[in-house]
Amino acid sequence: MLDKTFDPKTVEPRLYAAWEASGAFAPIDDPAAEPFSIVIPPPNVTGSLHIGHALNNTLQDVLIRFERMRGKAALWLPGTDHAGIATQMVVERQLAAEGNQSRRDLGRDDFVAKVWEWKAKSGGTIVNQLRRLGASCDWSRERFTLDEGLSAAVRKVFVTLYKEKLIYRDKRLVNWDPHFQTAISDLEVEQREVDGHYWHFAYPLEDGSGEIVVATTRPETMLGDTAVAVHPSDERYTALIGKAVRLPIVNRPIPIIADEYPDPEKGSGAVKITPAHDFNDFAVGKRHNLPMINIFDDFARLNDNVPAEYRGMDRFAARKKVVEAFEQLGLLRDVEKTRHTVPHGDRSGVVVEPYLTDQWYVNAEHLAREAISAVETDRTVFVPKHWEKTYFEWMRNIQPWCVSRQLWWGHRIPAWFGPDGRVFVEETEEEARRQAREHYGRDEPLRQDEDVLDTWFSSALWPFSTLGWPEKTDDLRRFYPTHTLITGFDIIFFWVARMMMQGLHFMGDVPFKRVFINALVRDAEGRKMSKSKGNVMDPLELVDDYGADALRFTLTAMSGQARDIKLSRQRIEGYRNFGTKLWNATRFCQMNGCARAEGFDPAGVKVTLNRWIVGETARTAQAVTSALADCGFDEAANTLYRFIWNQFCDWYVEFAKPLLTGDDQAAKVETQATAAWVLDQALLLLHPVMPFLTEELWGQTADAGAPRAHADFLMTARWPELPDSLIDTAADAEIALLISAITEGRSVRQGLNVPPSAHPALLVVDATDRQREVLRANAALVQRLLRVAELRFVDAAPEGSIPYVVEGATLALPVAEFIDLAAERARLSKEVGTLSQDIERTAKKLGNPDFVSRAPEEVVEENRERLAEAEAAKAKLEEALSRLGAVA
């Protein structure tokens, strides 16, 4: 016998270990099986499971378990990302905490060795946490972005793109993070709103004939100014174009130039131009061939290109000093307070600087073309569809992708420089040397580029590099393109777009056919979870408290929201209760001998109740199947919730009780077998969402004595495919009548406060022959659930009985002793009132010739029926009302 409740704490680890040991997570070998593959969005090795991971991985697991049960060769390929900056940060911090040497003191090789050491020790955390969620990844195929195979793929891609001239080296402005002393891509820049100032500076004209006023939020950059620009049509300045100003402090003459860039409406209309430290100014500088004076070092301290008293200063200290200098010089014209957005490094949190350096760039615009058209032509579809707009928006305005990073942890760029600066880009050092020898005619010392690649460069290859590319592996042939990618909208640009570009370029096909964008999990108040707010919900803690299945069901059921998921413990508790409900329903069945019958044929059942539930099961199976096939995770979960709780438990089990304890042996045996079958279907259908509880029930209800399919895991059992022919609308109609007779009757009883201990008769006053037959045949069910002593068929409702109308039939409860006449009259009047309103509305509608002629026939018919039914019911209730009046 089953325990009273499900105990996740003991069951989950046991089942997970058993699944994993059995090899069930790997795709089946059958070459005839259709492949279905998912690659995991690789979490950072440094990471630990947060609630967003829990959602994302639950959905992937739901999908992969579903497809696996459908007989596909289902592969969910797991792995982790080396996460350049994040990991380097973690290890540096740890070194500092342990009082060790800093990264720079340690040197590159030793530091990288330390990181590997760290990875070996702590890098597996998140992978084990995924196991606690129940994730059925094929761990035998687990990959890491820095492992040997993936590194080879990275080198090959880099070299190939370089030789195709789609990767190039360029000196231009990058977003420079002074904290990490590395370039970062546009995407890693986060705009934050901060308080600042506009300082209005006067630059005196060189000829002493006046001044020109410019404004800036970054005064220190004036030390690198090489021009002042005005709009050519700005008449205020026409006379000044071509003249020069003397740049204060620096004392350098710089020209006043005409350019379209300045907006005459803004500020003074004149703009200081610092080509080496501002993206717009850089463009102006290029157009006018202006000198580009870099004034910072890698830490954003001022370098030797500024006057001596500024050298070595921090940029913010220099800012203050420049402003003071202007004030002293009498050239500070105005100071305005302002709130403006300032770019910050998303990892470091410090203000990033536009900085002139040599970096490697990918010609993303070229690669984007195919990637755009693949989505336009639905070779890859987004779910929900509207995310495609976001994707297009970015892809159509894509900028060159800066892929070099001045870090140590990552894929070192396979480029070697000769003594004259000539670069040899090859997959191996040997090959680079060979090329160099050929070029120089002798061996020359080569120096490998110090930089590593952006972490996203290797992530972009994930869907094929993990399958073995560039080798032509069986996995690659079989599982590429992958089927569905499930990820968050926040990495559509970082990751999805780049996988599209690289996949199409190197594999000639999209990396995935479908991208499901999952919601963002927030706290119950809708705030983003963050450590500093203290509102994070730790998924592992939730698993401890409610079990993995409860958390999984919650996330799945709430996943449909186009917006964010507001997660609360209360909600999880509710779904935990749902699991308990199913557990106990199974327990009930087990106690009543509902064992799976060998050769049971759901199409062959005779008892109405059983025909009904078989049909409902088929409907549910169909709905769940199509929902899951279309990523309708929430719909699948909610359908199962309603079926199991509101159909199976609330009605089927209750109706089955008299049959299971009755004398009709045939009905009893059939009901036992049907109940067992329905439960099995429920377990199968629910398994992708609640794998542990269903697997445990599947195992526990296996009959040890008899040979049965339960010997195998539920997770590898076959998904139900139930045909329409199992649906029996006649049985539906009968059960529907019983349910409303009982529900309405209960309402009457409770409305009158008839105590549960009272067992009146149920009078069938007026009903069709068919209805009488159904009620007579199921009298036992009605008696039990409505708590009535008997069903009596009468010609008229006796005085003092309370009538109610169900599907046109009049039933009545003789409960005179409980009737409060006034209250009952009020109840009836109210009901008559509602009916009258309905009649009036419907009649009016039907009286509209436009409606009758233009609305579809079935709608008109439906309204006619509605009218007829309402009128009949009204007449009956009015009659009852008048009789009440007579009694009074």
Add this chain to the structure above:
RNA sequence: GGACGCGUAGCUCAGCGGGAGAGCACCUCGUUGACAUCGAGGGGGUCGCUGGUUCGAUCCCAGCCGCGUCCACCA
């Protein structure tokens, strides 16, 4: 400034052309052995506002208001 999303019961959300639903919360009643992590019943909504299309609009279209997110903007 541009784009996208969202405003439906106290709360969280379904529904998205033919008289609005669920879960939770709330009120009342209930220990008949599957389940109190439960059962039964009940109250509660001019479906953001204004127009338009339509026989008919919560649902489609336009405008507005409010909320959120992303991208751009640093002179």
